[in-house]
Amino acid sequence: xxxxxxxxxxxxxxxxxxxxxxxxxxxxxxxxxxxxxxxxxxxxxxxxxxxxxxxxxxxxxxxxxxxxxxxxxxxxxxxxxxxxxxxxxxxxxxxxxxxxxxxxxxxxxxxxxxxxxxxxxxxxxxxxxxxxxxxxxxxxxxxxxxxxxxxxxxxxxxxxxxxxxxxxxxxxxxxxxxxxxxxxxxxxxxxxxxxxxxxxxxxxxxxxxxxxxxxxxxxxxxxxxxxxxxxxxxxxxxxxxxxxxxxxxxxxxxxxxxxxxxxxxxxxxxxxxxxxxxxxxxxxxxxxxxxxxxxxxxxxxxxx
Numbered sequence: 001x002x003x004x005x006x007x008x009x010x011x012x013x014x015x016x017x018x019x020x021x022x023x024x025x026x027x028x029x030x031x032x033x034x035x036x037x038x039x040x041x042x043x044x045x046x047x048x049x050x051x052x053x054x055x056x057x058x059x060x061x062x063x064x065x066x067x068x069x070x071x072x073x074x075x076x077x078x079x080x081x082x083x084x085x086x087x088x089x090x091x092x093x094x095x096x097x098x099x100x101x102x103x104x105x106x107x108x109x110x111x112x113x114x115x116x117x118x119x120x121x122x123x124x125x126x127x128x129x130x131x132x133x134x135x136x137x138x139x140x141x142x143x144x145x146x147x148x149x150x151x152x153x154x155x156x157x158x159x160x161x162x163x164x165x166x167x168x169x170x171x172x173x174x175x176x177x178x179x180x181x182x183x184x185x186x187x188x189x190x191x192x193x194x195x196x197x198x199x200x201x202x203x204x205x206x207x208x209x210x211x212x213x214x215x216x217x218x219x220x221x222x223x224x225x226x227x228x229x230x231x232x233x234x235x236x237x238x239x240x241x242x243x244x245x246x247x248x249x250x251x252x253x254x255x256x257x258x259x260x261x262x263x264x265x266x267x268x269x270x271x272x273x274x275x276x277x278x279x280x281x282x283x284x285x286x287x288x289x290x291x292x293x294x295x296x297x298x299x300x301x302x303x304x
Contacts, residue, residue, distance in 0.1 A: 172258025
């Protein structure tokens, strides 16, 4: 038996075996009602691999339809939106096949006690491997599942207002790679909410399949090729705090949508800490987001 300390994580071979069993458990196909309930409750879709990937695809289809119904789009914008949907769907299909094959090989190795540990990785005899020690939960990298696509300019905001939304994302979950902003997320609604603020040419990939106590979750990575990152993380947090001090909440909205909490000290004249640690139910939050971004409201992009 192996026993590994991984920061706050602590896993054993029995736990790995249990998680792999949950990931490979037979399951009925997801319904859109199940998908929306899980997204609105948890944000993240978790479950067996044959449920989670189709659930993501259902959500992508649903959100695309709602966007098309809500926003006035030109023919070119409709084409971009449909290409975005088709690209994500194809990536998820390819990643599902790869993830299931790797999960199956790793499960067989653990059950038959034929695995080996090297560094922070667990290997099956055929060379399939997964991370088991590090800064995150056990996860299996997905290789070569990438594509380029475009997301339309849904909000049509003036550049100054749009940059306030981008600032909030940068202050929370958004990263930078070669001067370009990117988002890595396990939450399908974030893909659409972030892309609305970073529209244009995108590079997308399915990054990993994460082993959880409920099966798996999926991490999707998207890089905005049409934008350059303007702020460091610390600078973005400071600017959001400055806007908030002046009563401007727009950047705080996307910061809140990013990671659900913001901590600052010494923002005002005396020591002060703002903590938004518990999000409202997601569907309410995203309705507020789209209402605030678009300046009008007819029907929620992702309402259930």
